Amino acid sequence: MWDTKVAPRKLKKQFPNAVLETLSFRGEETVQVKREEILPICQYLASDPDLSFDFLTDICGVDYPDNEKRFEVVYHLYSMRRKTRLRLKTVVGEEESLSTVESVWKAATWFEREAYDMFGLSFDGHHDLRRLLTWDGYQGHPLRKDFPVRGEDFDRYEMPAEPLDAFSIMPEEDADERQMVLNMGPQHPATHGVLRLVLKLDGEVITDAVPYVGHLHRGVEKLAEGMSYTQAITLTDRLDYTAGICNNMSYCLAVEKLLDVEVPKRAQYIRVIMAELQRIAAHLLWLATHALDMGAMTVLFYCFRDRETVIDILEDITGARLTPSFLRIGGLAADLPEGIDKKITAFLDDFPRLIKEYETLLTKNIIWLKRTKGVGVISPQEAINWGLTGPVIRGSGVKWDIRKAIPYSSYDDFQFVIPTGENGDVYDRYLVRLEEMRQSARIVRQALKKLPKGRIRTRDPRVTPPAKADVEKEIHALIRHFKVMSEGVSPPPGEVYCSIENPKGELGWYLVSDGTSKPYRYRVHTPSFVNVAALPEMIKGHLVADVVAVIGSIDIVLGEIDR
């Protein structure tokens, strides 16, 4: 195991003046650096062969209006080689700007745009610093603490006298250029929600593409700042609505890390069972829509038939089909119902036959091969540079799965392999996801077999209310029940980043606690967001029909891109 303290130590030696402070909290290293030195430090971290922080997970801002320099910019880095994370922080005043790190990691492009949009941070040298989730001409920066939450606190919205040009970035076609600008979405059958793509076409060949997101922006990160930690669970299902349980799990793990709470083994196993079933359901939905986009209508109905079985099982356990909100901080809401293992086993026994059914329709179908092979190729180096996650990066041949790299929730108890592709094209991502479904089934089977007996919620008094019987008899139990229920949990001041392998990739939460019962900062790092940022790179030079194939293959959910 690589010592996580090495990176801060080396950094301090290399940049004695720029590194202000190093902190360690819950096993996570944080380095506070000077604003002016952020670019050289990032360059050093990414290029040093010993550290090789080649993967940028996240950039986000935090607003402290009472501080002299109000904003903190937080960089989460990951080293593929050392399998370790590092957090860089720097302080920026309201009028100051800092250098962009686009040149180090391409993934920074969208993160910096988001920070600009949400906090008004400005990044010097950024090639395309525009608003991302809100529209051009929007007033204010929503995640600043002084931004109003309630409607009546806003100034009246005035329509601009001149309507904003929808093609402000890509002007209507130029007569000399002989190119056509095609607006695809936000209402389009194959953009999987409200993604808008503006394509510049030379005939049918795409010469340029600009994605516009944010049509589904609900301000989840802002909303959560007004909720208790437990209430905020309900916001998580609605991010990637195809995988509610996995989202719950990611958030709960982050809060548990912040509280330093140990979850009972049985609860961990049940979480794994549900998360893997949910992964199968999410992948089935992906296969259904992906195949439909390519014109293979029948696969859609096969997949939905089988997804129904999985969703039924999850409904039996949680009582909900789409947004379960079933996990609790420190465990689960309830134990598995009687006889559910028989249902799950019956499904798992049937599942290999079902996958074979889809494969007969697609895997060796000459038309499917023609449509998917060599389309939307992204090389492993590029994939890492773009910060891609999940099946997309594995399709490029990078063997990276958080379930193996940083095991959580007892994933190291189970045997499974990480499937990888070779060419990084649409076909490889298809194969990777099919194999992931098989591996998920394998994990569920093992977890069911090894499922230990015991509690499903931790005994920790801070998070678990006392039993009803005690509440009726003991006054201190009654008081504690009241406190836990009304106030919720209050983690100690600090910050954590915790992520899991969602069906679509790395889903992580960066939580900052100020010691109260509400999160001070509730930052969501979603896989679709980083994956869709690389979409223009993947479709340039291809045909219009390939756009649909590539969007399908990176499996985006706009609910989590726009948040």
Next chain:
Amino acid sequence: MELVYFLIETIVKVGLVFGVLMGCVAYLTLAERKILGRIQVRYGPNRVWPFGLGQPIADGIKAFFKEDVIPAKADKPLFVIAPMISITAAISLFAVIPFGGVIEFFGREVSLVIAKLDIGLLYVFAIASLGEYGVVLGGWSSYNKYGLMGALRAAAQMISYELALALSVMGVLMIAGTLNLVEIVQQQAGWHWNAFYHFQFFPFIFYLICGLAEINRTPFDMPEAEAELACGFNIEYSSMKFALFFMAEYAHLVAVCAIATTLFLGGWDGPFNLPPYLSWIWFVAKTGILVYFFIWQRGTFPRLRYDQIMRFGWKFLLPLTLANIFGTGLYMVLTG
């Protein structure tokens, strides 16, 4: 007097063919949905009357009463004419297709074909390519970029596949030595079907593939391409104009299958001889099987990409159909 009889006979035949064809088209939509439903583990329409038999009627009524929207910037005359061109061309094809032998009717010899045209096959190709104008003009006139792309694709696809389609039936023409469809069928009588007896099986397959492209069905439904072009050429059409495009597509589908039956599968010739007034049963049965195949493959294949379709047409189908002409010539020389 003869002229009056002839006119009455023709009008009755036209009415009959038109009526039956429209009925077929209406119920073909139901059949397609039912068969696809069967393939895709679902029921298909089953609400209107038993087995959903009233569904085509309900759809028709719905299409009639929908609001008819014409985009403000559309080229109105062309926009209105386009679906008419499509449906007219598709229906006119049936004028030369023979669906039965010669029958005796009130002492008059009546042959079961509307027009015994000597240039029947030429007529078929001329009219069939006219139908594509409906698609091209419809997409172009609707002032929509998706429609425009659909129209462009339709034009390109039409040129590429019309060529291969025409070449694929050259073998049959060489063997038959006539363009008259009635004579072509008569020559195939008694199991001498072109597809098997004269080794025209591969051209038959090529014809079916080109036919698929001709009527814009999956995997060649480029002008429509629901996923990327969001319905392509008919994106701006609503109400009965949309329904006309739809009917044209199905009528064209029946026509392609009927022509395949005529040219390759012996028309109304069957395994055993039925009386002449029932000979159309064989024709309908063979056409029906081909139609079923066309629906079936839609439930199986994904859609090809535009450039791949072009490449397939020019680099694969065209050389092979050309080779077939030489092969057939050789066969004719050898067998005399």
